[in-house]
Amino acid sequence: MPRHFVDLTGAAALPTGHFQMTARIVADLVANAATGVVHGPAGTGKTFAVEAALEALDLLDPISRPRVSVLTFPARPTMRMIADQLLRELTGTENPSSRNRFDLTTKLVGLLATPMRLVVVDEAQRLTGDCIELLRHLHDHPKTRFALLYVGGDGCWEVLSKEPMLRSRVFRRLPFSPLDPVKVPALMRRYHPIYAEADADLLLEVDSSYGHGTMRDWAVFTHTAASLCAEQGITTVDETTVHNAYSLLGGGLQ
Known part of the structure; x- marks a missing residue:
């Protein structure tokens, strides 16, 4: 299991509905190479639930287990920044060989074709419309097959849902909320x-x-x-x- 906040000794993972549903959503996205969103106020357990769901993927057999890449960007990243970081995550190289965004996009299409991958974008409320469109383009490309999960805090769904091309493609969505x-x-x-x-x-x-x-x-x-x-x-x-x-x-x- 992922570490508890402040490394709290003796704490147990609570089987809340949100926690359990996150695992189901991640599994569904991987099985269908689909797009999903997990969002809600800070401190409600989103990150812990997502990390636990990602760790559960390690229990899958090697054939069905996706390769996981987790991306986090600063406020209002550029399309170039998105392409650069994603390429580094997929290849393990520090610096892309090309400085041209379109060349980078072509390389990303090839890398996202196989093997099966899950790309997790944390703090997704920071994305701009152009960045969301780039990720959507990569996900919709006929040669790629990967699952895409957006995770974000306050304002995340408002940012993502402003993009009709993305909103219509969301296969699973889970809004977190404080405990009852x-x-x-x-x-x-x-x-x-x-x-x-x-x-x-x-x-x-x-x-x-x-x-x-x-x-x-x-x-x-x-x-x-x-x-x-x-x-x-x-x-x-x-x-x-x-x-x-x-x-x-x-x-x-x-």
Whole structure:
């Protein structure tokens, strides 16, 4: 499994609907050489779920296992930047032999023809329309066959859906959202041992004051609370531990 945020010892991957559906979507994209989008607010577990789904591909037999390339670009990258980085990922070479974008595109078409690949574009909300069109062109080319997954935070779907040529080709789409407060106590008890016997109302209060349904905030809080529990020689978080954790986290209000 991918590492938890802040390397949280003892934490378990929560089998939320979003987590499980991400694995299904990645498998579907690979099986159909299709385009998909996973998006949602920061801290809701998108990256962890995608990384886990990519690791699951390693369990496939060598014949059906795709080669995975993960790309991340700065804000508003150019088409040339997209072509350069993708070529480096596919070939392992540091510098492309040609400086001409059209030559690079021709080479990419050949490389994306075989073997089967999965190209993951992280922080996809940073892409421009031209960059999205380049990736769509490569994916739609009659000689290529690869799966394409866009992953992004706030604004990702708004950016991608503005491009009608892409939106009409999205085979799978999964919007992440914060955890349902009603489910937080049960999920947190599965998440870390310090919550196994914790009072449900206390866990709801932590979610309201600090967690806000996001796994990243819960990971930070849990890392702090687990350290305090260890110092106090207790196994279950209590009100005193929660308040002390808040003090270390700026008062607990976000």
